[in-house]
Amino acid sequence: RVGSSIYVVGGFAAPEGATTDRVARYDIEAGTWRLAAPMPIAVNHPAVAASGGRLFVYGGYTDVGALSGETDALQSYNPATDSWALLAGSGVKLGAATLAPVGRRLYAIGGASGGAAQRLVQVYDIAKGAWSAGPPMRVAREHLASGAIGSRILVLGGRDGGRNLDAVEVFNTRTRKWRALPDLRTARSGFQAAVVKG
DSSP states (O other): OBTTEEEEEOSEETTTTEEOOOEEEEETTTTEEEEEOOOSSOOBSOEEEEETTEEEEEOOBOSSSSSOOBBOOEEEEETTTTEEEEEOOOSSOBBSOEEEEETTEEEEEOOEETTEEBOOEEEEETTTTEEEEOOOOSSOBBSOEEEEETTEEEEEOOEETTEEBOOEEEEETTTTEEEEEOOOSSOBOSOOOOOOOO
16 A cells, blocks of 8 residues: 555456556545556566555566566556656565565565575665665565564465465564564465554
8 A cells, every 4th residue: 555545566467367567556535446557577476565655566477377487676666656667676586475664674575486485585775775685584485474563574374385384473673583473373375464553
């Protein structure tokens, strides 16, 4: 969500199921949908976050069918100008990661590279336009969900080798340390999480 709009980006488009660059914007107040400017790079399974009034789309797969063709691209959308910019790539091509904003940084966590689940944490400094490495998660996973609460990022579930996971970890961005939390009641992957009122 950016302002009073919710964005849906990329994925597979009917009827042929091709990976799409389409972006749909839902106006919460008007209750209407319209298409926004398309992304520079069409992706499915990207990681998406909003920060500072902009939308950020990281990684994903560029090919249809078998999940392949990962990208390290970071795409940024400005609603005020209905335009996209390609920012610096992370240097690691990933699909099915998660992206969490804390302050003026974006945390790209987990994902798959070459079909293998990763423990990676990559940090993008929005002001500097540069990536750095963060401390890895304890559990490698892709198709995971996350939510940022203050300076902490909760990472939930995910998948490794086709097996759904119930693992939950929290990352403190100030201390740069991970710790385990109680497991999910149901192991799951390919889902989303949202923070509501903290």
